[in-house]
Structures are given as C-alpha cells and as structure tokens.
Amino acid sequence: MKHELPFQGDWAPLGARLRTAESFHSPGEGPLSIVGTMIEKGTELPTKPSEKKRVRFHSVEVREYTQCLGDNPSCSVGPPISLDWNYHPHPESYALEDYEDHWRCKKGESGFRRSEENRIRLLLSLGYNYQDLLRADVEKTRDQLQRMSTAGMEITFKEVNDIFLNIRRKYLMKIQSEDDSEVIVSSAQA
Template identity: 30%
Template sequence: MSHTVGSYNPVKKQKSPPSTMFAHSSQSSSNSRRMVRRSSTGPILQHSKKKSSSPPQVRRRTSFTTISVREYEQCLGDCPATQEGAPISLGWAYEEKQSISLDEYEEARKPRRRRSELVLGVMERRQKLLSAGSSFLEVIHAERAVALKNGLLFSMSRQNDQKKKPASLSNHKSFTPRAA
C-alpha cells in the first residue's frame, strides 16, 4: 500500500503493515499541516506539505518489553587472542531458559562486572572445557597449539629485533643485549 502525505512519496514500500500505526496532525504557526506516522516496528517519519529539497526527518526508536534468556554450550574454541591455555568459546546448541519482562530482569540482575573479572584463568578454562565434554587430550592439544603459536610469535619478534639493530652494534662480538 502506498500513501502520499503532503509532498512526500515513499521510495520503499513496506512488505507488511506495522502492527500499530496512527496519524497525528497539528497546526503550526505558518499554517502548514504536519503528519507524523508512528509504528511500533519502524521509524517515526515527519512530513510537511511545504516543498523542501531535504529528505523527511527520521527519528528511530526501539523499545523492548520482554527478554528471552538462552544458555549456550561451552566448547573448545579458536580465539587467536588467547595468551595461555586452551581457548573457550560458545557452541551453537542452546537451551531456552525463560522469558521475563525487562523490568523484572533489571531488578534481578547482578551489577556489571569489571573486565578483569571476566578473564578466566588457565585452570578454570581447562576445568570448564572438561566438564563441558571436551576430552583431556583435546584440551592439552589446544593448550600446546596456543603455546606453540605464542612461542613462534615471540621468536619471530626477536628475529625482527635483531634485524632492526644498527650494523655497528650487531658486528661487535662483545655486545650482548640484556633482557629488560
């Protein structure tokens, strides 16, 4: 369905009508009529009968009433940022826990944790992976892969440091760099 309101002709047609819609008209001091169309699923469009070269103003608004909680499985991951131990990820399988109102959720939820509180230690990750069904061998292989990757990165960065040294320093046999 296509509507023309004032001088505005919609470019995109909506595939399905929004769940709620109403029109509000008001008179301004210049006697131009304005129409405001509101939708619970889309943006609020403001139109004017006056011809204007600028597009209509669009204000986007989103609101939520309920929250659906899902609990995802934890599995062996492949996060490249892991420095030590086996990486842990969320799997595809999940279990629907509950749907509650947003207000109830906000009242019951715990305060936000700091970033340092979100980091899992090596042993804690290992224990979570083993209790989630990963085999001990899989976890050990993942831990070794991370250690190997970080060891290679360390040795590569050390080689790059050696290449960046001035020639006068690298040719001296008595020069040995100290670790900082």
C-alpha cells in the same frame, strides 16, 4: 494502520529490505523486530523526514549456548573456551532493566574472565580429556606466535621451544595419569 516501507523488493540493498510492520507479528505478540530495531506494536512510523525516529527496548531474550573447547588466540594462558552451535531451545525473557542490573553486577565481579584452572575443570566436565586440552593449547600458542611474527616481533628458536616444552610439561603428567595410550609429543614440538 498499515505502513508500507520503501525498498520492498529483492533489488533493495540489504539494510533496506523491510516489510510492512503487520507482517512481522501475530495478534497478541509484543515488540516487533525489523532489521535489527525494535518497534512497539501500534507505534506510528515517522511520515516526515524531520520527525525523529525512536527505538525502545522493553525486554531481552537470552538464548543459552553450550560451551566447547575453542581456538581463540587471545586467550593468554591455557585452553580457550568457545560457544558451541548447540543451544537450549527455549530462550528466557527478561525485562531490560532487570537484565542490565543483573549483568552489570556480574561483570563488575569478574569481568567475565575465567582462570585457567576454572576453564580446565569446565572442559573436563564437558567430556574433553587432557590430550584435547594440550592440542588446543598448542594450536592457540602457535597462532599467537604467528601473530607476533606478523607484527614484526622477533622470537628466538630457544624461546619458542621453551614455550612449547612448558605447555607439554603442564599436561604430560595429567595425560599419563589418565592412562591414555597416546601422548601427543610431536604436536607439542614446533
């Protein structure tokens, strides 16, 4: 049975732009995605305002993205990692219960956090060098200091200078051992 939903034109508010349920799938497909909710094929849409709407999720599709050097200032120590725009073209599908059980265990083990050494190893394996890591760490720290200043926290020039010198020292020996011809000294000094 075909159910027409309200607000089918371009004039409708963004959240209300819905189409007919049949327009979202081809024969033989599973659940339908309509404005962020899942509706099972064959599910009757409520016709009376008093009827409660139910949403059921049966599976989860996971798209894997590559990781890259990030700029997130909430990373406390070392270079931050972000998701890149590139992704694996074939998402994997899991039963919802299996997916939740798997990630509940993973989250309990580590909380999805990576140590500074682990992030550095990962970024080096992705093709970044220590100069890239130094640059990202300096930019992240600069953003953190700007946030602290905006929040009204006072930091002395000596404290700021010590912070940047420590970051520079952390990477300087590694940069020299890579035989890089340029060392970014000016970017490490605020």
